[in-house]
Amino acid sequence: MSRDTSQQGLAPRRAALHLLDQVTGEQRPMSELLSEGALDHLDPEGRARAQRLATQTLRGLPRADRMLARFLQKTPPLHVRNILRLSTIELAGGEAAHGVVNAAVAMVGMNKRTAGMKGLVNAVLRKVAADLPGGWDKLAVPRLPKWLREPLKAAYGPQVVAEIERAHFAGAPLDLTAKTDPQAVAEAVGGTVLPTGTVRLAKGRQVSGLPGYEAGDWWVQDAAAALPARMLAAQPGERVLDLCAAPGGKTLQLAATGAEVTALDISDGRMGRVRQNLKRAGLSADLVVADALTYEAAPFDAILLDAPCSATGTIRRHPDLPHARDGSDFQKLFQLQAALIDRALALLKPGGRLAFCTCSLLPDEGEVQVEAALARHPELRVEAADPPGMDATWHSEPGGLRLRPDHWADRGGMDGFYMALLRKPA
Structure with a gap:
């Protein structure tokens, strides 16, 4: 046989x-x-x-x-x-x-x-x-379902949507974030360092078998997902909150800066992954299982809010999403994101900064949320978002960065993300 x-x-x-x-x-x-x-x-x-x-x-x-x-x-x-x-x-x-x-x-x-x-x-x-x-x-490149394709066409035009679909069909490489030295990690695993500092392997490999895994020299994280923490630029000794932290890639990034990090998530099971990843990387953070909307704490110097969203920016990695969603729950997500922004601002010190991001391609979960937040909080302002290695074409109104799967197509693309750095009035 x-x-x-x-x-x-x-x-x-x-x-x-x-x-x-x-x-x-x-x-x-x-x-x-x-x-x-x-x-x-x-x-x-x-x-x-x-x-x-x-x-x-x-x-x-x-x-x-x-x-x-x-x-x-x-x-x-x-x-x-x-x-x-x-x-x-x-x-x-x-x-x-x-x-x-x-x-x-x-x-x-x-x-x-x-x-x-x-x-x-x-x-x-x-x-x-x-x-x-x-x-x-x-045969034609597979199209996105109509419930998603139509709003994306309205936002970006049919040509860009076609390019996004090609990127989805091509799949995604394996991206790693180095704890300290990206070049050393790239040499160890046989990858290359992208302009933003992410280590990229052209083909996916068994993660646990790669050099440096057991030592915690790196963790898996898409190039786009690594940018919000770099944009927040946490400093040693700052009190920083990672709101909605699981699975923990951004928590590890923040902890690696020397900041005093609190990681919060509503799911105890998902927080278990954050705990495991911190242990493997030899990093520390205060882990809290709680509802972000009711969480109380002394004000933080900086907060990273990776808000729950449609995850439509990750379809090239998760092609099950168009089958598991139909868009019917989006309005509830939009409302939750707005509430989380307001709660994060309440937990922030005067003059503190908030990095807001979603792994979504929908403007309603990115640019529109920031516009609405500025209307609710007139003294709030968007600061320039210029993490190292970024492309000028990623800038988006009313500020922040709009990343798409077709960006860096010659390098293997990236997940779809929106991120903005907001400054609370002093």
């Missing part, structure tokens, strides 16, 4: 299929499934393979559907459709047709409700394998 059709070979595929069924059928985000232990039964290599397969399938799902439509007279049940999608993506990625087809037939046969479709799956995938060499690359 080949590796691909053995239990060892099937296990990662079956786990990836489970993730696909939950994301596309139950609209559950993959992060939630992973936090619940959906892949815990696999060894590290199997977990990495299963997550990679599910992510790649979700990223290329519209393409896979177009390819499969050529050979399907009617749409099969979702579970079977996901087996076909997963297998098509594997074939497009260069996996041997024999192993992929046999594994797909084995998986469809494991479910009594779908076992009768083994012949269909076998026939369709063999036709896909024969057609892929001349047909896959001719």
Whole structure:
């Protein structure tokens, strides 16, 4: 029996299929499934393979559907459709047709409700394998869902949206933030240092196996996500609050400056990751599990607020998001962001500074929030945001930076973010 059709070979595929069924059928985000232990039964290599397969399938799902439509007279049940999608993506990625087809037939046969479709799956995938060499690359780049594409077109225009979609389809490299010396980390892991100081690896690798992981010399953090803390520029001895801190990349950045950092998050489970990351990096912060809207403390010199948002700027890393969201909860998010800005300002010393950011492409979660905050607090002002290595084209009205996935396309892109540095009146 080949590796691909053995239990060892099937296990990662079956786990990836489970993730696909939950994301596309139950609209559950993959992060939630992973936090619940959906892949815990696999060894590290199997977990990495299963997550990679599910992510790649979700990223290329519209393409896979177009390819499969050529050979399907009617749409099969979702579970079977996901087996076909997963297998098509594997074939497009260069996996041997024999192993992929046999594994797909084995998986469809494991479910009594779908076992009768083994012949269909076998026939369709063999036709896909024969057609892929001349047909896959001719298919259009997958589009964003209409509920997101339309507001982005209104904000940026159709050409920019098309470039964003290309960036999403290309996926994301692995970015690291160095605790001290980016160049030393880059040399150790075989990466390059971006102008903003982030270390980038062109291809994703098993994170825990990279040099410097156990020593805590770096942590995983997208280049865009690393900029708000650099923009805040915490100083040694300052009292700094990281509001909505989990998973903790920005907390580590702030702690590495020598500031006295308090990290707050409403989720005890998510705060566990912050605690683990701090320990690995040999850094310290005061961790508080509480609701940011009711948290009380002595005023802080500086606050970083990475507010809960739609996360639409991270789709290139999390292609499950368009399936897990439909835009219906956005208004509640907008209201929460405004309330968090007001609460952060109340926790800030006179003359203190607030770095507000969201990993969103929607202006309502960025520029519009800052405009509204300035209207509510007339003496508040936006300060120039010029972290090292930034591009002048990232400046946005009414101030701050607007980052998009198509920025730095020749370097591998970045997550979509908005960030602004606000100064409270003295």
